[in-house]
């Protein structure tokens with residue numbers, strides 16, 4: 362079946378929930394109302410190895426794509442939750458699976474009667490619920506209600522809840538202060554930048570901001586990206602709830618939401634922010650978050666779906682696929698990866714496809730640009746770093762001594778003050794770079810070579826006896842350490 366035939370078939374369907382760019386229907390209803398479409402879907406299911414837990418089909422009408430969705434509570438719950446999805450790009454054959462089992466705020470369904478064929482026995486029950494919900498104004502703003510927590514928040518505000526498929530009055534809850542105001546110090550996450558942020562770099566590298574186009578920075582923090590772009594002659598503006606509250610949110614060609622979603626501890630608010638930013642976008646929305654890495658939980662306590670740091674800031678670390686799915690579920694359109702943690706959402710879906718097909722990236726020397734844009738910054742940063750190291754001299758020296766002894770960055774179990782170091786000074790990696798700047802790379806390399814030789818000798822000797830248990834090497838047991846060049850210098 363071609364894409365245009367599919368769209369014609371979908372238009373003619375007597376049921377199914379029809380949205381701007383998609384049509385949803387239960388599989389059993391599809392079988393009853395359109396056998397051609399049902400067979401087409403059955404073939405795709407076999408091709409993509411889709412199991413029987415997927416009970417709803419989502420057709421995309423702006424891309425040749427189909428999703429199989431699993432709502433196990435479809436008939437029991439008034440607003441069933443999505444448990445997993447499988448999306449097949451029919452044109453390319455590419456399959457994307459996603460499980461919502463860890464999500465605090467999964468997508469939910471409304472108006473279930475639309476998903477069923479007209480003779481279904483439950484239609485009356487579901488339609489009555491919808492009418493009741495409409496009469497309480499629950500569908501006045503449909504942008505964000507498609508997610509569990511956003512819907513629950515609305516119900517609480519209206520003093521409503523459910524008994525089976527009946528809407529009932531419950532105590533009206535004025536949301537506690539903590540639900541309205543962040544209990545974490547979000548503003549502390551804004552940093553001074555010495556270079557353009559990653560998303561802004563990609564926008565310029567991909568040539569996506571023309572001289573005549575406007576740029577808006579949503580959650581701009583201290584505004585360094587804006588200052589840099591302004592000095593390059595771009596027309597830009599930005600807003601931040603803490604650092605630039607007085608500014609207006611201005612509809613612009615390119616809108617950037619850089620490292621904002623990941624500092625918001627309320628999952629329902631992330632959805633509101635993403636919609637708000639998308640509404641301001643004329644051409645391209647750029648969304649960036651931190652990604653999960655090895656240091657994700659360092660110095661942090663689990664909180665909601667992320668971590669509270671020792672500075673009382675929140676961080677939600679996304680997986681690349683999770684962020685893409687989150688954006689696509691929220692905005693119901695495709696998000697294209699531009700770099701790790703950076704996604705592009707084009708207002709015009711054709712522009713998205715052509716970005717994919719023709720993307721070419723300019724090479725830009727960011728180092729020299731940042732020196733031109735912020736000439737005094739590099740020096741200021743150097744002084745700040747020197748001061749920080751001076752204030753924590755003992756700890757830093759101990760770390761460098763250990764690093765030189767080992768010939769590499771110590772593992773956390775080899776340097777027990779690692780957390781303190783990261784918290785008070787900076788990451789081990791950055792301190793290594795500073796060490797190399799000051800003392801040269803040879804010092805560590807020398808120690809590394811000696812360490813390697815010692816290890817080889819140790820292994821060779823042990824071979825005469827018996828196999829060396831790995832534990833011995835990990836514990837460093839009886840491995841002679843290389844002399845410390847720092848102590849020699851002292």
Ligand SMILES: C[S@@+](CC[C@H](N)C(=O)[O-])C[C@H]1O[C@@H](n2cnc3c(N)ncnc32)[C@H](O)[C@@H]1O
Nearest residue numbers: 547548550551558580581582602603619620621
């Ligand atoms: C890590 S900073 C990023 C700042 C800037 N985008 C950058 O890349 O340098 C996160 C910013 O998000 C802002 N923020 C927090 N909650 C927000 C919300 N609901 N809407 C918009 N911005 C928010 C904070 O005030 C903070 O300045």
